[in-house]
Amino acid sequence: MSLPRMRGTRLRQQLAELRGPDVPAKALDARALAALAANPGCRRRAILDGAGVDKAALASALGSPSAFGQSQFALTRGNAFEARVKADGGAELLRLVHTALDPGAEPPHRAAVPDLSAIGPEGRTARTALALREATAARGTWTLLDHPLLALEVAGSPAFLEPDAVVVHPDGKWTVVEIKSFPMLDGSADAAKVGAAARQAAVYVLALEDVARRLGAEPDGHAPDDAPAARVRHRVLLVCPKDFSNHATASAVDVRKQRAVTARQLTRLTRIQDIADTLPEGTCFAPGLPAADLTDAVESVPATYAPECLAACELAFHCRQHARGAGAVTTLGRPVRAELGALTTVDAVLSAARGESGDPDDPAVAALRRAARLRAEALGQEAPGAEVMAACR
Incomplete structure (x- = not known):
């Protein structure tokens, strides 16, 4: 067995031990990854997300339950709206892409919708890459990839990401589509929600660029000089309900700034293997353990708390309580901390x-x-x- 494969096997074993016996891993989605990139100095979040620990369950077991996350009503409404937008082979969605991003192309009267089902996340990412290759080669046609699965290496560990949709244009370019349930009123939406959606879409753009580089690589593994990642558009499509109806409207969002910031922050993350190697032997974050043991395990990993964590991390209340107890100036915000x-x-x-x-x-x-x-x-x-x-x- 090669050394990289041995290291990968060892890391997977370590992460499984950190989650606890028979505890399934919680997938790291783009929203969590964007939040992690916004606070790259937090080793606690990096190792918990890397190990697939359910932070909401962990916070409840620690006695600091989190109110972070969407309500069941919002999830149900969002799923219903997404199904409506993608009905009839994604005709409405493709019309919005054509109107907002590519009006000069041939209208998408008919489009290919490939089957992306496969066994396991690795199989689905391989099937997605194959579908992207085939759609890019078939110039002159529109292709809609419904919930493709992408892989992105984060701190030395793969994260599997599932955008709402990816559209391949007739010219072979790729566009990320984000479908949200918050409304657009008179053509504009809440700035904070649009910003969060842009940061999430930027993660998908990075993952797509990685796929493009691998598909465009030469047999020796080196990418050619024409930068195949350039086929990924940096203007994504944000689809939302129009006003308070169920009718869809869309807006093009330029995510170049968010993509650059996210890429820079992800490179600053300490490798998960390095963090795992510093933990005391027997450290485990299984929610079923006694609260005292969980507290010791969580506190064995340094955190970088800031008030912004309250809107992005399930463990924020626990970390805030301990930061206040220690009198840390981070509770006053990052700008104050930087000035001191x-x-x-x-x-x-x-x-x-x-x-x-x-x-x-x-x-x-x-x-x-x-x-x-x-x-x-x-x-x-x-x-x-x-x-x-x-x-x-």
Whole structure:
């Protein structure tokens, strides 16, 4: 057995042990991957997502249940809307793609909808790649891939991603289609929701580019100079209900910025193998374990908490509670944390402001002492550490 294959087998065994015996892996979807890329310094999320741990179940077992996620009503409504858009061989969906992204092409009167079913995720990704190859070669026709499966390597471990649809244009270009249940009112939608959809679509674009590179590679594994990944369009189609009806409308969204940011952040992720090797022997995140054991296991992996995690991670309430208990300045937000430099706790910040500790030449310490002096003057109080403050004037 080759060394890379041995390492891959060892990593899979380690991740299975972290999940717990007979605990199935939870697939890492594009939404979770986009959230992980937004916080690449969080080793805790990286290892839990890499191991396929159900973070919602883990948070409940820890006593900090999460309200993160879609309601059952929203899921049902979204599935019904998606089925409506894809009815009749995706005629309405292809019409929207043609109108919004490729009006100069031949209208999609008839389109191919290949069968993408196969055994296991590896089989489905191979079948998707084959369908993309065949559709690209068949120039002059439209092809709709309904729920294709793509693979993307994340921190040394494969993640399988399932976009709502991928359309192959008559010129051989590929477009990602995101179907959402939030409405477009008068041609525009909620900016925060559109941004989240764009970040999710950017992950699919990266995965498609990887497929394009592999399909365009030479026999020796090297891609030719004409960059086959360029066949992936960076303008995706966002399909939503029009106003509050069930009728579909669509808008083209340029995800070049989100794609570049996500790609850069994913390269910063520590390899999952490296994180797993640092964990104490016997570490397990199975939700059925006692809360005390789970707490020890979770706390053995460092986290990088920020208030933005509350909208993106199921463990956010648990991490916030422990960050507050430790007095970490990360609870105040990333901008504040960046301004404070080496001061990582609230106690250290207050001590520096009072002139009890800290290097006076440190810009953060000097700014805190000036702020403390100005506050004291405004309140008519004696400035804390007046002799130190005087030196900072």
